[in-house]
Amino acid sequence: MIEGYRFVDHVLPRMLPSLAFVALASLAWLVPLRSAGSHGWILLGGVAVMTLAAWGTSTVLVRRLPRFSRRAATAFLAVYATMPVAVPLLQLAVDGAVTPPGGRVVGLLGFVIFFAAVFVSTLLATTYGLGTLLRRAVRHSVFDLRNSVHLLGRALPALLFVTLFLFFTGELWQAMNRLAWWRVVLVIVLFAAITVLAAAARLRDEIGRVEQDLSRPTLAAACRGTPLAGVRFEQLAPEGQLPAMPLTPRQERNLLLMLASRQLMQAAVVGLTLFTFFLALGVLVVTPETAEQWIGGKPQMSALFPVIPVAMLRNATLLAAFGSMYFAVTSMTDADHRQRFFAPIIDEVEHVLTVHAVYLAVRERTPAAAHRPGIG
Structure with missing residues (x-):
């Protein structure tokens, strides 16, 4: 019911905590639990702590800075858009091979669909206040x-x-x-x-x-x-x-x-x-x-x-x-x-x-x- 309720000024800042949480949580894919043994659980815990810290920080940032500039909004969207490709590339650097389920092409497409679905669902939930x-x-x-x-x-x-x-x-x-x-x-x-x-x-x-x-x-x-x-x-x-x-x-x-x-x-x-x-x-x-x-x-x-x-x-x-x-x-x-x-x-x-x-x-x-x- 806010007059002039727009994507960049109102919706995107409220989406930031959820999108940051999903983007950093996707790094858990890089942790090879079976091959790393107990160290894998330590790495996974580190990713979880980093994800929760980023979520809390972004939430405080949104409360203090309720609106983004056009440049900041463009930069944030560009970083999020690179995540479906960045995660497989990071896995290639860590493991030496990209091994998503279904092969490389199907796995990359799955990453794209997942991040796109998260963005659309978060956009709708934030726009209409579904939560x-x-x-x-x-x-x-x-x-x-x-x-x-x-x-x-x-x-x-x-x-x-x-x-x-x-x-x-x-x-x-x-x-x-x-x-x-x-x-x-x-x-x-x-x-x-x-x-x-x-x-x-x-x-x-x-x-x-x-x-x-x-x-x-x-x-x-x-x-x-x-x-x-x-x-x-x-x-x-x-x-x-x-x-x-x-x-x-x-x-x-x-x-x-x-x-x-x-x-x-x-x-x-x-x-x-x-x-x-x-x-x-x-x-x-x-x-x-x-x-x-x-x-x-x-x-x-x-x-x-x-x-x-x-x-x-x-x-x-x-x-x-x-x-x-x-x-x-x-x-x-x-x-x-x-x-x-x-x-x-x-x-x-x-x-x-x-x-x-x-x-x-x-x-x-x-x-x-x-x-x-x-x-x-």
Whole structure:
């Protein structure tokens, strides 16, 4: 949500600790443990200490120097781009031969793909703040677990009414007995995608509603306890209403990630409970003879839990995923569920949007402030 959020000025400095860690950790490839014996472990420990020291140093550097010059950014990117070639060349100098898995060409290509994948994943995670979003979602899911009696006591009855009778369907047991686990995972991904699409539609509605209510009392209440609390709103909004500040597509995607991560984590809490319930119900009610009759043959037993048929595990997983999706969607659409489960998340989104509107208005009124670290 930072205005003017650019790669060189904001993203690359935050990527530095992670990229430096990966670049130096790749030097562990040069340590021949089998040939060097105990000395190899000493060298590997030295590489680990050097890597952790570089990570800590770069983290402190980024905090003190939050922006890079164009020359420094170019130099850093050039050094990182040479790592896929530098590591094999260093190994050639140390061992006298480059011996990556699959041969020299395949091994060199593997190094290039690895470093490119690390760079792209770090770029996306830093640009959209995926680490922070994940930590916040986990923290809220822990809160949901602490209040699981309230959450599940209201969510489970409706979910069981939708899914309970499907659990005792013989055709579903036959399908689950033949369905591979990777197909079950794809079905779960499909349910998660539906949840994200529903969250995206709801987010657009909420953005439009917040943009229509940017009055002075709303702005003052949202900015209370923030660095913008001292803003004179009668000067900022002389007509009593702040004009709507449209979001960029990247900012909308970032808000969608925040909303989707919260919804998916909350749905995961419900899904885990549903899975446990169906598994316990299946163990108590569905005897091996009943399972064999539904499946039409001897059921395949689980390798981890020999007394539980694989069809029961897949059945419980599928119904738990469906129930989680149903809960996530109804919590955004049904009035009662929305008030109890979705409103706290939307309140946070509304708070972010309102403070962001004040932040943009302050930048427009005081252009010089846009270059200060606390504002830009």
